[in-house]
Every structure is written in C-alpha cells, then in structure tokens.
Amino acid sequence: MNTSWSTAAGGARLFARRARWWFALPNRRAVTVAAVVLVAVLLGAFGAAAGSWLGNRSLAELPDTAGLAELSQRATGIDETPVVSRKTSPHAAPVVAADMRIDTGWDAAQAQQRYAVAGWSVSPVVVVDDQASVLYPGDKTITRLPSRYSRFTAESQGLVLEVSGSFVADGGIVRLSAWAANSPAVPTLALTGAVLGLITGWLSAATMARRIHQANSVHRATVTALTATALIVLAAPAVALYLNLGRVLRSHGDTSGPIATVHSALTPGSYWPTAPMWLLPVLSVAGSLVAIIALALAVTTRPAHASAALSAAEGDWEMATGTVEASIAAARVNRDAAQQLLYLLTYPDWAPTSVDRARHRLISAGVPAAFLTTPDQSSSEGS
Template identity: 35%
Template sequence: MHGPEIVTTLLEMADDGQTRPTPSDAWHLFLSGLRQRFRLPSGRPLAVIAAVLIASIVGGFGAAAGSWAAERTFADLPSQARVEALTRQASPGDDYSYDRSTSAWGTDTTMGALTVSDWDPASARDRFAADGWQVTTVRDMSAGALAYTNDPATGSMTPLPVRGSQFDAVRDGVFLRVTGYVSPGHGTVSVMLWPDDTAAMLPLMLAGAVLGLVAGWMLAAAGAYRMRPLPAGRRRVATVLTGLAVTALALPAFAFYVNMTRVLGPSGSFVNTVHSALNASPYWSYSTPRMLLLLTVTGAVLAGAAWATMGRRGRSTPAADQIPTTG
C-alpha cells in the first residue's frame, strides 16, 4: 500500500553506490511489515472482538484440515468380502451380518458378526497370528454379561452363564478387534475393524490449528482496513454479511474444538479425528445428519460475499515530493 513511499525513503537514505538495503534494514522492514499485517485499526473495539472470533473459527477449520490430511495417511478399510472372510476366520458360524458405520467423532468402522454354538478364542487368536497379524492376549469380558432363557415349566426367565472373550490384532495398517459372547448352546462372535493410528493426527491437527489462528487474525485485520474507506451503506452490508458468516461458522468450529479434545484425550486404539464432525452422522442428538456441513457451506458463501463487498484496498497516493524524478 505504501510501497512508493518506502522505496523513495530508502533511496534518499542510501549511501553513494548502495544498491540494496543493509541486512539490518531488510530485517527491520520484514518485521515491520509482518507487524502491520497483524495490527488492527486503533480505537475500534468491535474490530478486536471480530478478529478474536474469526481467528478462533479459522483455527478450528485449520485443525479440521490438518485432521483430514492426517487421515490420508491411514489404510483403507477392507472390502465387504474381506470382512466376511476375516469374520469366518475368527469362527465358523451362521447368520452372517455386515455393517459399516460413519462416526461424527472418528474414523469409519466396519463389522462382521456370526451366530455360533461355541467359540474357542485361543484358537481364533492363533489363526490370526499364523496369518501374519500381530495379536494381543485374550481378555476376559464375562463381567456384566447377561443372558436369559425361558423356562417352560415356570414361565419365568432363567439366567444363563455367559463367557465373554476379546483380543486385538493389527496388520497392514488395519486394527481388528474380535469379540465373542457365548452362553450354553448359543453365542455371537463379531469382528470390528478400523484404521490403525499412524501418529500423524496430533502434529498435523495442531499445525493446522496454529496456522488457522494466524491466518484468521490476518484475514480479520485485512478486512478491517478494507472496510475503513467504504461508503457507509456498503460498510453496513459488509458488516452484516460478516456477522452472518461468523454466526453460521461458529457451530461447526465449536464441534471441531470438541473433537480436538477427543484427539488430545485417551481414546484407546480407536482413532478420533476432527473433520469427522462434518460427516453425515448427527453430531448432537438434536441436529440433522448434515447440519454442520450445511452451516459450513452457508458460512463460506456469506464470508465470500462479505469479502467481495469490501472490495480491493485502494493504493495510497504518494506526496509530490516523494515521487521519484528522472533525468
């Protein structure tokens, strides 16, 4: 904006034969320019509030972008046929069922299940180990498991002993969990799979959040200076559009920050993500399946309209005695 004035001043201050700024002058110009990019117009408290809100929102979306980039490093889930083969590798059985679910908090999961009359978890674990899977020990899951049968003589429900077992396995970037609950003469064995953690989620999420916070503040500062020379009517339109955009984007950004706490907190073997808040699953019980995605698209359109309304920043005209002369 003040390029001609800066160049003219440097030319006037230059020593004879000097063709470029000294390292200290160049560093000073860089830091001063960077500080100017972050500076807000003085005496405008609403600009400060808007900058904090916009930086927070863009920071949330930056974390979601980092989360999305991290998910690109995850392995793909097995096909439906492969899931069935793995389920039958865990145990022979009948009445096979398949399901694939999309979460609003983490990666997709897929599952196969079979009904069985009995199940030997140690043998199942050995089969997966022989197939190249890295397996854990078998865990006892019997505590709290309940099953009942109807007693024809009394017409009452009689409790049955239930044996629950579980073990995990990892191979080719896929995490597999085998769980079985068996009571006398009846049981169910299920295999659930999801991508294994590649350790990329946390650093990329945090890097995206930091870059988003910085970019959001700079965007707000640039917008505040763009609005200063606008006519009153256009400035009001830009202000309203900006307020509507912030309102629409605030809820998705809040969901991203909630998901960030899930990524930072303990999650066991399941990989939580940030951007999954935009999945088709309802994020909250009172929300529609695509509410956050629709708010994101609406907010982005409103933000683009607000930026277009602000127009381009005008260039300052240098004073007459600052215009370089030739000849």
Template identity: 35%
Template sequence: MSGIEPAGAGLERDYRRLMWAFPGRFRARHGDDVVTTLMEATEPGRRRPAAADAWHLIGSGLRQRFRLPAGRPLAVVAAMLITLVMGAAGAAAGSWAGERTFTPVPRAGALLQLADGLERGDAARQDIGGSASPWTPPAVSAQQELTTVWSPTAAAGRFTADGWTVEPRGPERFEAVRDGVVVSVHGVPDDGFGYGFVALTAWARPGAALVPLTVAGMLLGMLGGWPAAAAFTYRATRRAAVPAGLALLAVSPAVVALYGNLLRMLTWQPGYGAAYTVHSALTPGPYYPAGPDWQVPACAVAGVLLTLTAMALTLTGPPAPARSQAA
C-alpha cells in the first residue's frame, strides 16, 4: 500500500544520516558497506539506531575527519601549519567581534572643548583626527594651539562636571574615565609668550567579552583547520600543492603578526594605554621594522588568493590517487 514505509527503511535512513559524521571520501568508498553491515547486525523490529551505535558512528566519523594519509610526513607538517593559520584567522574574527562590544568613543570635538574650554571659533589652530594602529583599535585624537594660557586644573574640572572620573597623571597631564572610555589629556599651560597648547587621545577600554571571544575563535579555527587540512591532503594533486605551499609561505608574516597581537592582548594590563586586539594586525601600519605599511594585509590577501587557487585546482583537476582510509 502506498504511503506505508517499508520495514527497516527508517532505520536505514537514520544510519545514513549518522554517516554524515564521516568525510565524503569515506562515505563514497565505504558508506554502503557500513550501513549494510549495521542493518544485518541489528536485531529484528528495531526502528531507531541504538545509542551505542549512534555514538560509535559519530566518534568514528570525527576520527576519520582528523586522520591524515599514512606515510606522508609532509601532510602532517602541512596540517599543523594550516591549523595554526586557521587558529590565527579565528582569533582575528573573535577579536573583531569582541571590539564590537566596546563603548563608542565620543566625538573628538566635544572632548576637545572640555579640554580647552573654548568655542571652536576661538582657536588659533585646531587639529582633530584619529589614529589607525596595527596593534590597537582606532583612537580619537585632537590637539589645540591656544591664544591664551591653558589650565589643567580647569580642564579637569570641566571633565568632572560632565560626569568623568579624573585621575592625575602628572602636573600637566590627567586621564578622564567614563563608561569604559579613557581620555588622556596633556598640554603646555604657557609657552612663555602667553600661549598654551593642549592635546588629547581617547580610546575604549576592552569589554569583558574580548578575550573569551578571541580565544574561542582561535580554538574553533584550529578545530576546523585540521580536518580541512586532512580533506585537502587526501584530494590534492601535485599542481594544487604548489599554490598551497606558496599560500602558507605568503600568509606567514600575517599569521606571526596576528599571534603577536594575541600575546600582547593576553598580557595587557589596565593603565598601560589602549588594549591590543588581534585583528588590528591587519591594519596597514609599521608592524615590522622593515617593509611597507601594507605588508601584513597584503600577505594575508595573497595567502587567501593562493588558497582559493589551490582549492580550484583540487576541485577541477583529475582526482588524486585513492588512499586507504578504512574505519
């Protein structure tokens, strides 16, 4: 009668769904044999896989995804390098997500008015901008040449009246803190001719989610990197291996920079300026003492393009020789 499922069809379907824990190359070669063996070994009348069988299939599938071809030491080296690269990429993604939790920094003009107490038209010369760094998130900066003397005490009082907590950092320097934002103010009260100067830099303190998201991203990247490397080493041909090796070489300066920022982030202490973020390493800047400012982001882009080339050659080229991967 139509509409009635044959006996055992639901059980077989469940077994085949569990086989998705295995990589595709294993399912293609051994999937039918495994399902047939399981069906023959199952007691009559069972409609769902036993819990022990289900967990065994899932565990075996995950082991297969992490298994590398036997007798190929270069595959192990490649897998380790790819895992490190994916970990760096995951840390950068987690760091970027963590920065989204920072308190927005107020506009530089509003902060400068608290620092100098002047209407903007009364300034001799004003410079408002921001700074992009390959180590920390962008900061707001401003400086002001005054036509009168500058009073640090009066400036600190204006910040206090606006709800900021002022912490002295020297005779002509203080920090104002509010809602996770830090403003460092310093200046010259009098240059000897009745003129003053004031400058400030503002940044956001890291949120509590920054480090956990960064570490979680790194771990997820590494967990995905090893099975991705295993899948590539089983399928890659010689012509795909060349761009893959070049990709690892090209991306290495960016990976070192990302892990360098990760180490700085984990060792940063409050009170030592802006916190470090991993993804900031991809911002153009003088990260390395030699080389152009765009060196790190260009290496990252080159690595991605070469990786895509290797993947395209793997998917479109002739299949690699079959290698045994029995359960």
C-alpha cells in the first residue's frame, strides 16, 4: 500500500514538473515573439520617418525673406518690407508667411490678375462681406463697420501661395502664406521606409533574441531590461509617427494647406494638446540611445558554453605555463632534470642541430651548460 502511494506521488511530482516546463516554454517563446514584433513595429515607424524626410527633400524650396518681399509686393502693389514669419507643425511641412498692413483698402481681384500675368495658376477670388463690431474706448460705444475677407491661391513651380486680406472699413492686413505643393515622392518613400523598417526590425530583433538566448543569465537579463526600456520610451514617438503616416497616405489637395509629413512628429512642437513641446524629441533621443546600448551588448554576446570553454582553456594554459617554469627551475639545480628537459625539447627530432638549438635555449634560461652535455659531447670535450 505504501509502495503504491509513493509511486503515485512520485509520478504526480514528475508530471507537475514536466507540465510547468511545457507551459513555461511556450510562454517564453510568446514573449520573445512579442518583443520581436514590437521592435519591428518601432523600426517601421522610424523607417517611415526616414522615408518622409528623404521625400521632403524633393519638394520645392520655400522663398526666403527677399523672395517673400517680392511676392508680397505683387500681391499688394506696395513696395514695403513685410513682416516675415515661419511656422512649423508636428503634423505637416513648414509654412512661411509675410504680413503687410494697408490703410487704403485692397482689391483682391487686381492682385489675382498680377499673379496671373506673371505666369501663376490662380484660383477664383473668394470674397466674404460682413460687419464687424468696433469698441471705442473713449466713449465706450460700439460701432458696426463693414468688413471684408478676400482670398485666392496661386501655384507655380511646385510652390503654393495663399493670398488673403482681412479689412475693417479701409484698414487691414494682407497675408501671404507659402508652402510646397504635394509630391508623390513623400507618400511613396514614407511607405517604402516603413516596409524596410519592419523587415529590418524583424530580422535584427530575431537575431538579437537568438544570440542572447545562448548568453549567461546576467547578460541576458541586462539586454532584456534595456530592450524593454527602449520599447517603453519609444512607444509615444512611434504612435505619433504612425498617425502622421496615416495622414500622408490620405489624399491631399495642394490648396488645402501644406503636405502632411511623417518625420515632422519628431520636431519640437505640441503634438498632443496636453503634451509638452519637448516630449517626442527627447523620448526619441533617449530611447534610441538605450536601444543602441542594448544592440551593442547583444552583438558582443558570448555564448555561455563558449565562455566556459575559454575559461577552461585559459586555466589549462596557465597550468602548462607553470609546469614549464617549474621544470626550468629544477633543471637549473639538478642534472637529471636538465637532461630530461633537453630530451623533451628535442623529442622526437634528435638530430645534432636540434639538440644544439635546445641546449642554447636552456642555457639562455639559466640552466648550466655542464648539465646539458651528452655522453658523446663529454668524450669529445675531454679528448
């Protein structure tokens, strides 16, 4: 009875151990696969950003201050220096603007005609007439004055201009906004970069996982912790990059505003309303540094069995070196030890030249020459 109970209990323990191993192995594999997929997704996002950056290089260059002054003069007919500003966005390509204040009224149709004569493709003028309430601080009275908002767009050589004027009575501001026209290179290169990033990330992560699997536990835990940290830190930038990629792949009209870009998410700016301007750039830099360290440690990983073999080989070498040094020390004071060492050094080539070379080496090591004479040499020296 007791024997049967012990046998059953032993079988149950063996089954439990094997069950734990059986269920733990798939879990480890699942975690590894999940990590490889996350790394691939991250590199896909940054690959899309790199492709978008390259595609943005093919867009038309925005005009400088002198160019904006010339375009503003054509829009207003006034030769004055406008107020120039540049606007960057974490969602789209940059925009440059020039503002000109006018106190004598402005005719948008005449400005449109000047651009058309200069070879620009212009859109119809949109005019909105309304009334504006003006408060006079002196007598605190409110007066309603006629207001007018006029707008048209012009396009030439990959550059889009939006010319608009906002006037109350005869005074107002004419604004000239310029951005690069859409280019098929941006979505094409962004999508290509995302695909290449996914493939590169998958292959790199799979190789890294295979290498650290053979490392010792401390090294493996260090690389795993650094990889997990990099994934957490780069999560927010990756989400922003994929959101921008979705905007890039949607259809976009040239006159509706600047083209969407992927890499612009990494420029300083408030990507989300409650997020600080530095959040995504700082997270990208910090996460990239951690990822580089993890990759360097994974590349330099030495398998545990290789480390053990190297340690054993180093121990054998040190033992062999100590044995040789002890043999030479004994040969310095004992003739028989010197003769045995000479025999070992010349084995199995006992030619006279080999023996002479070995004797000279031992003599240089401090072994007396008298201890290293053979019977033939002794008789020849005596005669």
